[in-house]
Amino acid sequence: MSSQGLRRPSIRSGGLVRRESPATLHDRSLRKTGNIRPIFTISQVPHRKQRYETVGDWIPGKPAQIRVSRMRDQRYVFLVALHEMIEYELCKMHGISDKEVVAFDVNFEAERKMNLHPIDAEPGDHPKAPYRNEHAFATTIEMMVAQKLGVRWSDYEKTVLSLGPKPKKVLVRPRLRSRR
Numbered sequence: 001m002s003s004q005g006l007r008r009p010s011i012r013s014g015g016l017v018r019r020e021s022p023a024t025l026h027d028r029s030l031r032k033t034g035n036i037r038p039i040f041t042i043s044q045v046p047h048r049k050q051r052y053e054t055v056g057d058w059i060p061g062k063p064a065q066i067r068v069s070r071m072r073d074q075r076y077v078f079l080v081a082l083h084e085m086i087e088y089e090l091c092k093m094h095g096i097s098d099k100e101v102v103a104f105d106v107n108f109e110a111e112r113k114m115n116l117h118p119i120d121a122e123p124g125d126h127p128k129a130p131y132r133n134e135h136a137f138a139t140t141i142e143m144m145v146a147q148k149l150g151v152r153w154s155d156y157e158k159t160v161l162s163l164g165p166k167p168k169k170v171l172v173r174p175r176l177r178s179r180r
Contacts, residue, residue: 038063042081044070047163052102053109055160056080058088060098069163075149076156083142087124090134100130120161 040063047069050057059065066088068080091101108123117126124135146153 040064040066040085042066042068044068044077046070052106053164054105055163056084058084058091058098060088060092064088071159071163073151073159075146075151076159079142079146079149079151079156080160082145083138086138086141087131087134090137091131094134096131096134104129104131119164 043065045067047055050067050069051059055069057065057067059067066081066084068077068084071077071080091097104126105123108117108121108126108129111117112119112121122135123129124131124139126132129135143153146156
């Protein structure tokens with residue numbers, strides 16, 4: 001192939017030749033036709049603004065919303081968002097609704113408050129989670145990408161857990177002996 005075929009197209013503007021990248025031309029053509037429709041919107045939110053006790057949440061719609069609790073390390077935000085996008089698409093493909101996932105997660109958190117689950121337990125890992133397989137696959141991909149990004153999984157987990165429910169402080173008082 002000649003080097004002629006590798007040149008970028010030129011655009012004449014006021015007698016000057018300006019070269020544009022193929023991506024610029026592609027973007028311009030999309031703008032003209034109005035075909036840009038996002039599949040997902042990803043936003044960082046304060047943890048307390050999540051719908052329920054979670055660090056990442058997907059909400060179906062057009063576009064689907066991915067909400068990630070704010071964290072200092074943007075790689076962590078990216079990893080949570082990636083996990084949520086994968087989990088959402090797999091749940092959608094397998095007919096698992098948002099209502100099922102949220103109901104399970106909210107119930108799991110209520111059980112955690114009754115000390116039925118450890119403080120570091122992940123609802124999606126529970127054998128009865130309706131989205132267990134989808135969650136497990138998303139976590140596998142999340143771990144692989146974390147490694148490529150140079151994220152130590154143990155540090156990442158500590159940060160994510162620090163946003164979650166706090167263990168209850170139990171105050172133990174000595175019994176007073178009754179005087180009789």
